[in-house]
Amino acid sequence: MRKRTDEQKLDCIKRAISNAQEHMRANDPRSVYSQYVRYALHEVSDLNFYTSIEAKGLKRKEVIHEHVVPHGLLLEKLLSLNSLTNENIMAVLQKYYVICKITKEEDKRLNSAGFRSKMPEGWTDNDSVFARYEKVGILIDNGQE
Numbered sequence: 001m002r003k004r005t006d007e008q009k010l011d012c013i014k015r016a017i018s019n020a021q022e023h024m025r026a027n028d029p030r031s032v033y034s035q036y037v038r039y040a041l042h043e044v045s046d047l048n049f050y051t052s053i054e055a056k057g058l059k060r061k062e063v064i065h066e067h068v069v070p071h072g073l074l075l076e077k078l079l080s081l082n083s084l085t086n087e088n089i090m091a092v093l094q095k096y097y098v099i100c101k102i103t104k105e106e107d108k109r110l111n112s113a114g115f116r117s118k119m120p121e122g123w124t125d126n127d128s129v130f131a132r133y134e135k136v137g138i139l140i141d142n143g144q145e
Contacts, residue, residue, distance in 0.1 A: 004043065007086070009043040009044055010086045010089060010090070012040050012043060013037075013040045013041060013043070013044070013089060013093075014084050014086075014089060015040070016036050016037045016039075016040035016041075017037060017040075017078050017079065017081065017084055017089070018084060019033065019036060020033035020034070020036060020037050020075075020078075020079055021079055024079060030075075034071070034072075034075060037075055037078065038071060041074075041093075041097060044093060044097065045065075045099055046099075047093060047094065047097060048068075048093075048094065048097060048098040048099065049098075049099050049100070049101070050068070050098065050099070050100040050101070050140050050141065051100065051101040051102075051140070051141050052100060052101065052102045052103065052106055052133075052138050052139060052140055052141065053139045053140070053141050054102070054103045054105070054106060054138075054139070055101045055102050055103050055106070056141055058101075058103065062103070062104070063101045063102060063103060063104070064101070064102055064103075064104060064106075064107045065099050065100070065101055066099070066100055066101075066102050066107060066110070067097075067098070067099060068098035068099065068100050068129050068130060068132070068133065069096045069097070069098060069119070069129050070116075070117045070118060070119065071117075072117055072118075073096065073118075073119065074092070074096045074097055077092045077096050078092055095125075095129070096129065098129055098130075100133070100140065102138060106136075106138045109136040109137070109138070110132060110133075110136055110138070113132075113135060113136050115132040115135065115136065119131055119132060120132060120135050
C-alpha cells in the first residue's frame with residue numbers, strides 16, 4: 001500500500017471539514033459528522049505526539065492515546081474556519097491536535113476531575129494546551145516521540 005503524501009492527507013482532512021460544515025449548516029446532529037473528521041485526522045496523529053513521564057516505556061496495551069485538547073474543542077476550531085486552506089488547517093492542527101500517551105491511572109485522574117471532554121474553567125486559547133494535565137499533575141516528557 002502506497003503512503004499518502006502530506007498534501008493528500010490535508011486534502012482528505014479538508015474534505016472532511018467541508019462535509020462536516022455542510023452537515024452543521026443543515027442542523028444535523030454532531031454525531032453525523034464528528035467521527036468522519038476524527039478518522040481523517042488519524043492520518044496526522046503523529047504531528048504532535050507526546051508521552052507522559054509515567055507512561056514512558058510502557059507497552060501500547062498499558063496506555064491510552066489521549067487528545068490533550070478534547071476532540072470536541074478541536075472540531076469546533078476546525079469547523080469555524082472560513083477559509084479551508086492548508087495553512088489555516090495546519091495552524092489549527094499544530095496548536096490543538098496534540099496526542100499524548102498516558103497511563104490508565106492518569107486517564108482516570110483526568111476523568112474524575114471532570115476533564116474527560118473539556119478544558120478547565122476559564123481556559124482560553126492563550127493558555128497552555130496541557131492545562132487539563134497540569135491541573136491533575138500529569139507531567140509530560142519534554143521530547144516528542
